[in-house]
Amino acid sequence: SSDAIQFIRLHLNQETIVITAARSVGEKSPVLIDEISLEKLPFDSVIIDLATGEGGNVVGSQSDAIVKAKNGISIMNISGYPKTVPYEASQAYGKCLFNLLEEILSSCGEILLEHE
DSSP: OHHHHHHHHHHHTTOSEEEEOOOOTTSOOOOOBOHHHHHHSOTTOEEEETTGGGTOSBTTOOTTOEEEOGGGOEEEEOTTHHHHSOHHHHHHHHHHHHHHHHHHHHTTTSOOOOOO
């Protein structure tokens, strides 16, 4: 959604490494980082797009390739990567990301996360 893209744009200028993995089963992956968003990233940033098998979350993504974008940004595309990770590792990684996001986002008071 455009709200998600706007939120991402607000924070990209502070990041040098970005990992995207937004996917929808049976549908094309949403573009989360467009041309305008790429311009927000610092020089020589790296984006790892884990959703390239379904079109990618980053404009200009190409499956199994490293694409150089403007401002020296590297977009790394790894198709099929989630299928190579064992279930338990995926669950542990997801829990770590959840805890990190909960810590970061709940302190700003704008986003509330619910525990399941």
